[in-house]
Amino acid sequence: MKRLIKKVAVIGSGIMGSGIACHFANIGVEVLLLDIVPRELTEAEQKKGLTLESKAVRNRMVNDHLAFALKSKPSPIYHPSFAQRITTGNTTDDLAKIKDADWIIEVVVERLDIKKQVFEQIEKYRKPGTLITSNTSGIPIHFMSEGRSEDFQKHFCGTHFFNPARYLKLFEIIPGPETTSEVLDFLNEYGEKYLGKTSVIAKDTPAFIGNRIGIFGIMSMFHNVKEMGFTVEEIDKLTGPVIGRPKSATFRTVDVVGLDTLVHVANGLHQGVPKDEAHDLFALPNFITMMMDKKWLGSKSGQGFYKKEGKDILALDLNTLEYRAQKKASFATLELTKGIDKPINRFKILVTGTDKAGEFYRKDFSGMFAYVANRIPEITDDLYKIDDAMKAGFGWENGPFEIWDAVGVEKGIELMQAEGKEPAAWVTEMLASGNKTFYSVKEGATYYYDIASKSQKKIPGQDAFIILNNIRESKKVWSNSGVVIEDIGDGILNLEFQSKMNTIGGDVLQGINKAIDLAEKEFGGLVIGNQAPNFSVGANIGMIFMMAVEQEYEELNMAIKMFQDTMMRVRYSGIPVVVAPHGMALGGGCEMSMHADKVVAAAETYIGLVEFGVGVIPGGGGSKEMALRASDLFRKNDVELNVLQEYFLTVAMAKVSTSAYEAYDLGILQHGKDIVVVNKDRQLAEAKQHALLMANAGYTQPVKRKDVKVLGKQALGMFLVGTDQMQAGSYISEHDKKIANKLAYVMAGGDLSEATMVTEQYLLDLEREAFLSLCTERKTLERIQHMLTKGKPLRN
Structure with a gap:
């Protein structure tokens, strides 16, 4: 039915x-x-x-x-x-x-x-x-x-x-x-x-899967934190992004969710699972009971493990239950993992640490390994469902069994035994049967150890997805330090960024051109997509900063031109190019999306041209593209300046959508061309289908545009008056005004005496000149340096 x-x-x-x-x-x-x-x-x-x-x-x-x-x-x-x-x-x-x-x-x-x-x-x-x-x-x-x-x-x-x-x-x-x-x-x-x-x-057991495991993890942390002599800041340092968990880690997460919510579930588990070997861990430690009595519930009550006082955020001392200034947390063990980008590759090192952090990880992971193994078949028959639940419900990058595999199953058992715990019988049987891992990858699919059959079984439902981790090596066509190009079947290539934060530098640009070359010669289409937390945070501003500081302006000019030319190649290639942004798609990541034949965006896409934050204008074709898109909306007898102004403000205010649907309002995604998918796991498969559809329909390379209407002095005058007023009213700084005026010059098409039809290349040349001139400004360099060192914009 x-x-x-x-x-x-x-x-x-x-x-x-x-x-x-x-x-x-x-x-x-x-x-x-x-x-x-x-x-x-x-x-x-x-x-x-x-x-x-x-x-x-x-x-x-x-x-x-x-x-x-x-x-x-x-x-x-x-x-x-x-x-x-x-x-x-x-x-x-x-x-x-x-x-x-x-x-x-x-x-x-x-x-x-x-x-x-x-x-x-x-x-x-x-x-x-x-x-x-x-x-x-x-x-x-x-x-x-x-x-x-x-x-x-x-x-x-x-x-x-x-x-x-x-x-x-x-x-x-x-x-x-x-x-x-x-x-x-x-x-x-x-x-x-x-x-x-x-x-x-899930099975009908107390707290089901996600909360049963998640609350166990938090409650065991609560019991261990004082015993091991940790502060709340130290635990949040150890249990955050370094191990692939959200930035809010443990105590900040509890503050956001509400201590009362956590306590409600923990009390339910304490009553509901009397035979659980970790039953005592679900009992509230004294400091939690006292916080509940004081109504220190977190964000909803204004204070919890952290408390905002003026501009400062104070941390709770768990011994005195008094708030104090935060203390910076640092551990030698974490230093050992600094060069390792992916959390899954850090676990093997973290458990070998000789300091307090290493001791914490050994105790924490061994406790988790023992607990999840003992929950099968009580809460589920399949181990992958526990990992799925923790990744999807608690934002973990890797589930407990994946972490155990990363540490090594036998090594995990050693850690457990050192803490006086024994593995569940099925784990020992698994090793005895010749299966040395909980997961394996075969022919592009993930298999898990099925306890009932004592064999590796394919995880169901994967056929609707493309999982790059499973095909990266076996389907690799080409790679360099910044990208991997994979054959994802049916004549379609995928280009995956591999740079830090998926920034776009020379190696990525080389990879994009190589992918288009390959696709034009031997394939039908190209998808540009990845499965990292974010699509791309934009151009490699560190490289731009170094060139500008060294005053290597000729090299910088060539680098900007290469970026522009590559974005234009994305648009004007002989094969369809589909871009699949998700998470943060900022600056150059946004520009790449705007030059695609089609965008297949995840619903949770935060996309925008944010270059103003580092003292420049979009230089990879973004400024040109906003002028072009405004031009395409000009209608007879409409006030064209109003349309252009909207697009100008989107860039000048560095607007970022809070979902892919909002990106339509900003003119970044286009109705009738670009689409949104709700499930990010399906995104690449969906993007591939659209590339295939265009290829099979007889894709023809577009003709370069020569019909972009720019308004010249009429628009430029309006923009300059506006920025003067904004500065006079102290809404923007003198340098903000300078950047905005440079953008105005580009989007107006220069100081032409009347409205004129121009080529895209004309606008790209204006854009590159403006970008380059801003890179000679001391205040722009200060902004770029501040972003590189502090990770946030500077207003100067």
């Missing part, structure tokens, strides 16, 4: 309910969001003469919750206009409307009695066959559907979204006793394909 989801009803509009509603709106689904009717009027409502029967009062709770969510940062919605897909109401007046829903999601308070009352009411109006799921994070699923009809029970299960629903990819599906396989299969595919999630089917 084919099942379509056209309308979703979400019952409960709190942080999670509103977040889930927004994410369904993100993917184009109509949403009905309901909550309860308030029992009393607010003072403001009384002053307005409203009563408890007034619609504004009856829908106050749901509307306030949704408004709060939509104002929050980061936003739960891809584009403000998508909120129109959500209709609000209340569970007293509007519950009957759920009869039109294809999927009903319960997101009310975590109390079984209340949930059962809600389900009883839902069953009065729900049409047979409609999906009905609960977003519970811990209440056993089998309790919830007791007493409900057979049809209800067959179509009921848990669907646990992680907060925030837009950003965290984990989607746990927990079957009830009667849930049909058709429902589970549908939700598994829908979560991955439409919601952009990593779908994981």
Whole structure:
């Protein structure tokens, strides 16, 4: 049976309910969001003469919750206009409307009695066959559907979204006793394909998979931190990006999530898993209990493990429970990994450290290895599901079993035994059977050790993805220090950046030209995409800085021209070029996208021309391209200056989209040409299909543009007056004004006496000249140096 989801009803509009509603709106689904009717009027409502029967009062709770969510940062919605897909109401007046829903999601308070009352009411109006799921994070699923009809029970299960629903990819599906396989299969595919999630089917055990492992990790850290004599800053240094975890690491993450939320789950586990070997770790240490008593819950209460005081952020001393200035954390063990870019390659070194950090990693990893091994088959039968859950729900770059593989399975057992722990029997059996790793790669696919068959099995669902880690060596066509070019099949090449932060320097530009050469000779098309955390943070400004400081202006001019020529080659090649940006796609990464035949962007793409932040204008064709795109929008009898001004401000204000959908508003992505995919894992496969489609349709190399309309002195005068006023009002500095005026000169097409049709090359020459002249300015060099050393813009 084919099942379509056209309308979703979400019952409960709190942080999670509103977040889930927004994410369904993100993917184009109509949403009905309901909550309860308030029992009393607010003072403001009384002053307005409203009563408890007034619609504004009856829908106050749901509307306030949704408004709060939509104002929050980061936003739960891809584009403000998508909120129109959500209709609000209340569970007293509007519950009957759920009869039109294809999927009903319960997101009310975590109390079984209340949930059962809600389900009883839902069953009065729900049409047979409609999906009905609960977003519970811990209440056993089998309790919830007791007493409900057979049809209800067959179509009921848990669907646990992680907060925030837009950003965290984990989607746990927990079957009830009667849930049909058709429902589970549908939700598994829908979560991955439409919601952009990593779908994981979990067993109905306390806290399911993600929170069971994640809370164990945090609680064991809480118990170890004082015993081992660490500060909160030291733990956050050790458990952040250095091991492929989010910047917020451990204690900052708890502050953001809320200590009360963590404690709620930990208490539930302490009561719910009495036979767990780590049962005692789920008991709260004294300092957590005292923080709860003081209501030091984190960001929501203004203080937690960290506290902002004026401009300073103070850290909590766990021994005295007093706040103090932060102390810089540094460890010799971490210094050993500085030259290693990928976290997965650091673990083997981290566990050999002879200082406190090495001791911490040995204790922490061995505890995690032992715990996850013992959770099979309790929480899942398949080890890869634990790794998937931790990567998707907690933002880990590598899951526990992947880390164990990186350390070495036998070495991991040594670490465990040194801490008085023994591996689960199945791990010993795995080694005895000749399988030395949990994962292996064969013929471009990832296999995992299946305990039941005692053999390596292919992880299901990979056929929809292209996984570069699996094909990089076997399908490599060419490489240098900055790129790898892979054959991704069907006559399509992929070019993957390999430079630090995927910056674009000479080696990357050489690689792009080589990829186009190869594709034009032997292949049908090219995809430029990678699977690093970010697509590209732009040009290698370190190289630009060195050339400018050494006053090697001829070399710098040639480097800028090579960048421009390469971007133009992306546009004017004999084969289709599809660019697949995701994460940060800034500066040169944005310019490359703007010159592609098509962009297949991940929904979570933060793209923009940010060169103003380092004291220059876009010099890789970005300034030219914004003038060209404005020109293409000029219409007879329209005020052309207004269109050009919008594009000028996008660059001058260094605007960056907060999603790929916002990039359409900035003129960076183009309607009718570029597309957005919600699941980043599918992005390269999707990009390949579009390249193939264009190639098979008979791609013809475009003709270079000679019809770009520039407005000359008319536009230039407007811009110069505007920048004068901005500086006079102290909105911008003198150097900001100089940069803006250089951009104005380029986008106006120079000081031509009248509107004129010019070539792209004419604008590129103006752009390069302006970029080069700004590189001779001391204040620009100060800005570049500040970005290189501090990682943030300087206003001077």
